[in-house]
Amino acid sequence: MFAIAIEDDQTLTWQQRDAPRSESPHEVRIRVAWAGMNRADVMQRAGQYPPPPGASEILGLEISGTVIDAGPQVERLRPGDKVCALLAGGGYAEEVVVHQDQVLPLPQGFGLREAAALPEVYATAWLNLFMEGGLRHVEGRPERVLLHAGASGVGTTAIQLCRAFGYPCLVTAGDDGKIARCRQLGADDGWNRHQGSFVETVKQWGGADVILDPVGASYLADNQQVLNLDGRLVLIGLMGGRYAELDMGRMLMKRQRLIGSTLRSKSPQAKGAILDSLHTHVWPRLASGELRALIDRDWPIQQAGEAMAYLESNTSFGKVLLSISGEG
Template identity: 45%
Template sequence: MTRMMTDLPETMRVIEISTPGGPEVLVPAIRALPVPGYGEILIRVAFAGVNRPDALQRAGNYAPPPGASPLPGLEASGHVVAVGEGVTRWRLGDAVCALLPGGGYAEYALCPADHALPVPAGMALREAACLPETFFTVWTNVVQRGGLKAGERFLVHGGTSGIGTTAIQLAKAMGARVFATAGSDEKCAACLTLGAERAINYRTEDFVSALKAEGGADLILDMVGGSYLPRNVKALADDGRLVQIAFLTGPKVELNFAEVMVRRLTITGSTLRPRTVEVKAGIAAELEREVWPLLAAGKIAPVMDSEFPLDQAAAAHARMEGSSHIGKIVLRVT
């Protein structure tokens, strides 16, 4: 039986994509309040995280999976206001942060109950909204797929992005030697503060030479793609692994696979959104067990850049795509 708070409205404010295009196509609208189905919860959204996949969806290049909300927004924090049949963990009023299939840019959002996590002890909802998308992505690709181990040399590109700031801290907490690239001396300084051993300004330095001088990277996490792919291969140590999670400069490039074979390199990658409900639930369980205690203890924390009201989502996207931000951008919803 579905349980719901008694004061819920029939409609809600949302931000929708009026047509594929730039930030200006994000417009306010009114939609009916969603109702949780079996195994789902409804969250009154306090804050919603802003991420690169949101911009890709807005531009028409990242369609929601079947059955997902067409509204942008893949992570949010807030309080549970309705619980669908079959949900036993969550109670009305619980404070949660959640990985969403879509729909975060709204006053209320649905998600599978097993994709929600408790807000870490001592953390505000504003910061908690920044956890799911980046921590699910980094854990999946750096730990599960990349197999990072203590003592290994780890390179992350875009060190001051939401993914980058998360990856630096998590890899450092795991005992890895962390290297990062960034586009300014200010951003490189931020990477060092977060725990990177070396930050490489890609506008003035060659990350391939820098990593080769250290013996090569055992693992590289990349979202740039394009011309970075063959350079990443050269920056890897023998038996190294490259994990690709996005292609900001394009997915196609010419690559000599002889080097991959001779040096026993591994090239892999993944996208999070199309994975099954069950897989994401498994990731959530691992994060709660392995990472949430680190967040509660203050050993790692989300890096906050800026906050925008919900109706200024277009400005938030412009900020993100201008690439001057350091850390996460959020929308204040309620």
């Protein structure tokens, strides 16, 4: 098969590679049609985010495609099924092998291109808002959510989930145009990160009960200031650095919780539990049009380097996709 390789100078090249081998009777082989691009791929390319033990070294954490083979203990998937899948790696390739628990059917009415934009962002947003963040109603009031990088793939997905399930959210983003588009998706308000601290805006809005943060160190102090009593800060990335001073007095007195969360290294069974929740609670809303796949642009897989440069430019709004077979 062909797959993307990372050269010594970090150039991405489409070249012949060995096809992945199945190691379990619970796995399926999928012919890849489309792959989603994520910030984790950028970090792995730079040598900052190695794949978990046993995972493919090929980039790519989400795909859509067609099942071409199923192990003897695979129960619900058959050759010919159109699916999307959440991976630990290997998606920038013509074929992937993945545990059945990490595979979902396409939402009703969705094609393969749209479906490739779903697994990673919806699993990440659902996991960290509702499972790790414990988003809920308290005394009849919906909790409030602060979403950093609101125009990203995860951010735009989280906005839609907050709107669909009745939780107010406020976003930060890099320009006013992106903030306006976030409002159109359902955000209450937004703050342009180039205009200084978001603290006063978020406090006037009512503070945050759950914060979804891919930034890390540079936002920690301000996050603590706006986090309400019993608030949860869910850290999902480190774009702003690894090290910062934590005000443990504020954390103690306000009963704040700091939660570190990564999806990639979870077991197939743990990922399966997240995808089961998506299939139950989210897939019907995608089918009805209440939620949608938000795609910015796509590139042929042979132009993966150009696509990644575009993602790194921070001008995208929603998902960047790579076409492998181009099947719709």
